[in-house]
Amino acid sequence: MLAQRTRLFKSSGTAAARTAAQAAVASGDEIIDLTAGEIWSDLAPSVREGAIAAIDRNENRYTDTLGLIELRHALARKISSETAQPWSADEIAVTSGAKQALFNAAMVLLNPGDEVLIPTPYWTTFPAQVVVAGGKPVFIETRQNNFVPRLADLAVLVTPKTRAIVVNTPNNPTGAVYDRDSLAGIAQLAIERDLWIIYDECYGAFAHAPHAHHPIVSVMPRARDRTLIVNSFSKSLALTGWRIGYLAGPNTVISAVKALQSHTTSNPNVIAQHALLHHLQCGDPSFEVQLHRRVANARELGLSILSALKLEPQPSAQGGFYFYLDCSELLRSAKVNSRDLNVDDVVSTLLTDAGVATVSGTAFGDPAGIRLSYGIDLELLDRGLRRLTATLNELTFCFARRL
Structure with a gap:
């Protein structure tokens, strides 16, 4: 059974x-x-070089549960540059892809019965992981607004049980890119109603002109202490099979994630970590x-x-x-x-x-x-x-x- x-x-x-x-x-x-x-x-040449060098060095041991400290520092610099805000290594968890980052977020934020607002159409994993964590997905229809949720539609669904809202831009599956006004409105709602923002920007590298991707914590800096940024290199570096991503957020959340991850996967793949670190240190965007x-x-x-x-x-x-x-x-x-x-x-x-x-x-x-x-x-x-x-x-x- x-x-x-x-x-x-x-x-x-x-x-x-x-x-x-x-x-x-x-x-x-x-x-x-x-x-x-x-x-x-x-593969990106820098990723290949980093992986081969790590293998040649016989890198085969555990790293810190949240990933190599050097990699977390490099990711902190990356996020600081992207958001125009300072981030530190203790606000970063390296994960086995974005799915684990999302799973970690759901497991450390949600209590049984907590509601999470999810715009529809949604990536299928969002509601599935909310349910696994004991939460309840609450869906917001977006088709009539070019697949971006109307603020009024979100606000009317907030209840005392609402814990978080998922924001995925550029969106999978629709390709919709949220503009600054939409993001500012969502962030303000989260502040006013004491909600977490789970901000999935895995497709952020692929916003097509005239559309532009905006980190929500740049649009509304006051929302940073209630925002979890989810990202990976599966899309931006075409590394889907390598399973390497990250979660960025308040230190208290990341500390809880460390405890959780120590009982699930422990550290992400060590060769993938070293390969990514080499790529980030290379600084070659070609x-x-x-x-x-x-x-x-x-x-x-x-x-x-x-x-x-x-x-x-x-x-x-x-x-x-x-x-x-x-x-x-x-x-x-x-x-x-x-x-x-x-x-x-x-x-x-x-x-x-x-x-x-x-x-x-x-x-x-x-x-x-x-x-x-x-x-x-x-x-x-x-x-x-x-x-x-x-x-x-x-x-x-x-x-x-x-x-």
Whole structure:
């Protein structure tokens, strides 16, 4: 018999989409996979050099639970530069990816029954970890405001049980980038209502002009003592498999995280730590610049192809490396024609008819969206999006013709 908590959550929807794509490939189908939340890229030379040097030095021992002190100092300098505020090593926890940083935050902040405000669509892990910690996710619909929550909608949902709000910008899955006014309003609400802010900026390196990423503690410095910054190098350095991230926040929280982490993973992978430290000490931004240019080129190509979609509205992809399609009108047209069609059916049709694997919005709490990653090879992206556009336009035409 399993523990009762296992009934409260299920496997990640994005992982399930990848599994479906792999199963189709295994059966002999030619599939272009647009499900993965990662960029296809070689390693940054500085990361490779740091890892190899650490192996040559026989670095194979435990580090401090929260990571190498030299790495935490380097991360403190990085965050200080990004936020224009001083940070110290004792305000930094190095973690096994951003997921562990988020898990740590949930476990040290939430008591059973505490509520956490989460804008919808959301990254599937946010509510799952709140539930694991005994909390209750409270969802805020954002579709009518370009996928950024209205302050009034947030304020009306705050109760005496509300403990925190999750802010994810640039957003996964929608690509929405929160502007300064939105961030200032959220920060002020948190101050007035005594809430924690869990600020996930894992896609912060990929805000596409004219949009810009703003650290919330820079926009509202008074919110710093109630903000936990979650970040990783999975996206900015294309290191998803290395599992290296960090949590930054008040020393009291980080101290509690240290105690918790000592009983879960202990320190993050030592080779990954040394590799990242070498990269940060190198100070060479050329790899990140090149990676950002590659993502920007993929976005431009993708938006050009998707402009032929008959779906409205067109995806904006303000940040990150996802296109988020709104299939609301297509689904409404199907229902008017007495066809029982949902977004999972659309995703299944794209897989079987177009040979393109995508992620259903149901994984993100949204019954009308589809997420497409454009972090893959440009040639594959071109072919995949053209197939997808043709298939969706055929579906749209089919239902529109019957009206």
